[in-house]
Amino acid sequence: MSKTLRLSEKWFHRGLWLVAFLFAWFLTGLGSTIVGDLPRVEQRQSLEDFMDPQRTPALKESIKTAERAAEEAQAELEQAQLKLQTARANNRAARETFDNWLATRRVTQRAEQDEELLQRTRELDGLRQAERTAFSAVEQQQQAALDARQAQERAQAELRGLQDQARDAYVDAQRAQELRVFGYRLALTLPLLVLAGYLFKKHRKGSSWPFVWGFIFFALFAFFVELVPYLPSYGGYVRYIVGIVLTVIGGRYAIQALQRYLERQKQAEAQPAQTRQREMDYDQAQARMTKNICPGCERTVDMKDGKTDFCPHCGLCLFDHCGHCSTRKNAFARYCFSCGASAKEPVAEPAKATAGLPPQEPEGAAAA
Structure with missing residues (x-):
């Protein structure tokens, strides 16, 4: 972080x-x-x-x-x-x-x-x-x-x-x-x-x-x-019993915490990817991305190959394209590192192919 x-x-x-x-x-x-x-x-x-x-x-x-x-x-x-x-x-x-x-x-x-x-x-x-x-x-x-x-x-x-x-x-x-x-x-x-x-x-x-x-x-x-x-020792009985009780309490708490964590992750992964991405903490997401960890499911993902745009485990979008310059960037970044445009701008529509089509005349010329 x-x-x-x-x-x-x-x-x-x-x-x-x-x-x-x-x-x-x-x-x-x-x-x-x-x-x-x-x-x-x-x-x-x-x-x-x-x-x-x-x-x-x-x-x-x-x-x-x-x-x-x-x-x-x-x-x-x-x-x-x-x-x-x-x-x-x-x-x-x-x-x-x-x-x-x-x-x-x-x-x-x-x-x-x-x-x-x-x-x-x-x-x-x-x-x-x-x-x-x-x-x-x-x-x-x-x-x-x-x-x-x-x-x-x-x-x-x-x-x-x-x-x-x-x-x-x-x-x-x-x-x-x-x-x-x-x-x-x-x-x-x-x-x-x-x-x-x-x-x-x-x-x-x-x-x-x-x-x-x-x-x-x-x-x-x-x-x-x-x-x-x-x-008090009393031959070690008290200390061992207290150690067992503390271990059971700590272990029980850890097990319940793990179960609650898995349940939260299961519920989060069941939501749409855009909802999860919108509700995710910015600093935490950036920290996990730098460690090649999916911010959503916290599993390891190879993000250095330049091709992986979505998490193969939960489907979360990891990389997208800038709406201004179409540069591939971190999906959780607030601004494009290439042009500085805000990530909230809509993605640019791809240019339609016009090769081979006859040039269209202005509506006024056609009416004449």
Whole structure:
């Protein structure tokens, strides 16, 4: 159709499409903002909302206390282990020194060293006792760390039990909330889609068609982008069922539209060719002619052979002759491309053959 439009009309047409897309873009932005704020009408719930309101905080506090106790016990254990290592090292060094001194005394057999022997022995006993004390401290800290871990594990296990008990109610509440939010989205987008369908059917060719098409684009975006992806799943049943319903509705509409179109074409082809040609839209007819398509029955016709003047399928006149210069032209053209005469002028009668006939005398001469 663009080949039959004036140059300025083409640019105006493109500008109006730009207006339609801009209008759709702004409407889409507004709709996305509104739809994005819809979940705020519902209070967000968590798993804790369905757990024991008295036992849950106590268990969480027990877990935190056990964690702190375990951390402190671990720190004390590290200190105790370091002290144990020091005590063991001191005891080992003192024993080696004592063993060397004792070996020397056996060689010398000096009795005045008996008192020193007793003193060294008491020192070793003290170091051994210090090592034992450090080892006991390590054991105590290990026990404290173990008790803290076990208390933490018991509290966590009980908390998991409460979570398991509340999970079913939480999942049901989430599904109910999703359905409510989806209902809000549906209540917002479905009327837009219905209104878009009405505008498409009644006003898509009116003077305000850019705004009509902009609203249609917005409604389609709101339905297929803002609504369909948020359909509740339930294992896919809901989405597949909705897809089947939409497909059946769309397919039924397409079948009925095809039947109505075929019936209109059948009725149109039953009318006289001159009536059909007179009632046909000029721009649409020109657009189809440029595509080698009959404007009447919309079937393909070879119009470039220079001989086909009528559609072989419906009999519609495609090419005729200018009434002024007899040039073969498009039957839907308003003016002859050769001489510029209007197509409404009557077709010129072919010149009668006068060869071989005697010249006629004027009536006055004959009377004389």
